[in-house]
Amino acid sequence: MAATWNSTPLEVLYQVLGWTAFVTWSVSFYPQVILNFRRKSVVGLNFDFVVLNLTKHSSYLIYNCVLYFSRAVQEQYYNKYGHGQIIPVAANDVAFSIHAVLLTAITLLQIAIYDRGTQKISRISIVIVVAVWSAAAVCFFVALPHNSWLWLISVFNTIQVIMTLIKYIPQAVMNFARKSTDGFSIGNILLDFVGGMANYAQMAVQSVDQGSWVNFYGNIGKTLLSFISIFFDLLFMLQHYILYPSKKTEPIPEKATGKDNQEQMKKSADEAQTDIV
Known part of the structure; x- marks a missing residue:
């Protein structure tokens, strides 16, 4: 028999933290999408990422x-870790995915549709993606004869960890090479950081x-x-706010503006005089 919660307040807190992680992680996708839409450009966003x-x-x-x-996979989980455990995947995890x-x-x-500049998807990323899904297909046929479904989804879990580790690297390197984070939304990173912390707190509860x-x-x-995401979130925050802060356009001094106006008026007067002559 599966385990149940011992404390109702902790169960409620678990749900609150879980859906907090869901909301912040989910909303974290929108700043980049909105930024791309407003600029009609994806320059600055690493395509490999x-x-x-x-x-x-x-x-x-x-x-x-x-x-x-899957009840069958859940049963395999209980057989491996004990029937006194709670399945570690919550509804908010499914919704987020x-x-x-x-x-x-x-x-x-x-x-695919916005201005890309000279950027493109690297061959390395294409090779990685093809290799990953090819390996997953092989693992499926290995698991099939013995119904090793828990092992198979653990493979997919491992894949997502590896991809989480390497997906941030191209963007971090690109920011370093450009000495800028323009085009890459920091809002995404801030929300992702909050989601990672809420996720850890949920597991701890x-x-x-x-x-x-x-x-x-x-x-x-x-x-x-969560660990990898939080690490790279901190790195991106360091790049955005400390290493490569956005340069603000300095306003034109009033004196300079007035001088320009005087020169323009003088030029117009000279032109008018020329026309009279």
Whole structure:
């Protein structure tokens, strides 16, 4: 028999933190989408970041949906970690994954239709994506004869961790090379950071209630996801606010403006006099 919550307040707090993570993580996609729409340009946004991100979220979607909805996979989880444990995937995890795949696909569409400048998707990213899905297909056929579905979705969980680790690198390197974060929305990063912290707090609440830390290593992907995201969020904040702050356009001094007006008036007067002559 599956475990139940020992404390109602902790269960409520768990749900609140989980949906807080869902809201902040989900909303974090919109600043970049809106920025692209307003500029009608995706220059400054690293395309490799988006392509790798789509593979990452698709893998995470598979893991979350299967573990949350499949009774067979849940039974395999209980057999491995004990029937006294709570499944480490919540409804907010599933909702976030669905939303993340959709918004990442929309961002990829923007890359296809908006001004790209000289930017393009690198061959390395294409090779990585093809290799990842090819490996996943092989793992599916390995798991099929023995119904090793928990192992298979764990593979997808591992994929999303690896993709989370490498997807941020192209954007961080690009910011470093340009010495600028223009075109890359910091709003996305700030919300992502809040979501990562809420996610960790949610897992901690479950552990306190159950008196067990199994949910941290039983869903190591979710644990590492937050850790890696928070690390790179801090890096991007460092780049945006300290290393490469946006340069503000200085207003034209009033004296200079007045002088320009005087010169313009004088020029007009001279032209008028010439016309009279």
